[in-house]
Amino acid sequence: MENPSHADPSQPPSRMERLIDAARDGDADALGELLGNYRRYLVFLARTGLHHHMQGKADPSDIAQEVCLAAHGNIADFRGESAEEFAGWLRGILTNTMAMHVRKYLGTAKRDPRLEQQLNQSMASATGFLQSQLAGDVTSPSQNFARNEAFLQLAGALEGLPEDYRRVIVLRHVEGLPFAEVARTMGRTVDSVEKLWVRALAKLKSSMSDE
Structure with a gap:
């Protein structure tokens, strides 16, 4: 073949x-x-x-x-x-x-x-x-390859996050919920969810840098 x-x-x-x-x-x-x-x-x-x-x-x-x-x-x-x-x-x-x-x-x-x-x-x-x-x-093909690699690394980094970090990112960015709705879903205050979201994104960025 x-x-x-x-x-x-x-x-x-x-x-x-x-x-x-x-x-x-x-x-x-x-x-x-x-x-x-x-x-x-x-x-x-x-x-x-x-x-x-x-x-x-x-x-x-x-x-x-x-x-x-x-x-x-x-x-x-x-x-x-x-x-x-x-x-x-x-x-x-x-x-x-x-x-x-x-x-x-x-x-x-x-x-x-x-x-x-x-x-x-x-x-x-x-x-x-x-x-x-x-x-x-x-x-270029080399850039496309690098992007595919980074795409899979990002998915892996998300899976490696603590559950509450991953969940706040998914609710906010994948489901597109406003912070008030994210807070209600997670049983937290809006202020605590916003701070959790900041920490989660920082952890995700750090995880990608370590790849």
Whole structure:
């Protein structure tokens, strides 16, 4: 099987693209490394996606593991070439996996298109927040590779934050809630939430600097 062509044939493939090519050619080690790069991103998305439906009723890490297992079994179905396309493919698997868990929790086998739409919107908001934190235009393949790496590092840094830090960032930036609503949701005063938010962003910035 020949490797797929890349978006810019004049440029050598990035490390992520090489892993994708190898994984599609049946290299289990390459696929394992590739999924390892995305694991904490998947955990972050699962955590934010399950927040409204079954918080505390499912482990986001277990959900991410299910997605990785499904990806192992269905890598031949992936038709993309880039890291962005691979991430999108994983998000599709994640949506289906989370929807299955939510339906099971609610005690219904009936498929509700609105549920998938809500989960997709939640993941789009979470992904949009990650992208918004990476300033600068991408004008070259090397910059695109660096941005992809930073994107995954940021997701990992968020997952590594203390729970209250991560939650205040998600409520404020992913869900877009005003501080008064964040305070009500977290059972805190507005003043304490604002101070928590400042500390959380500082910790996130520090974590990224340590990567």
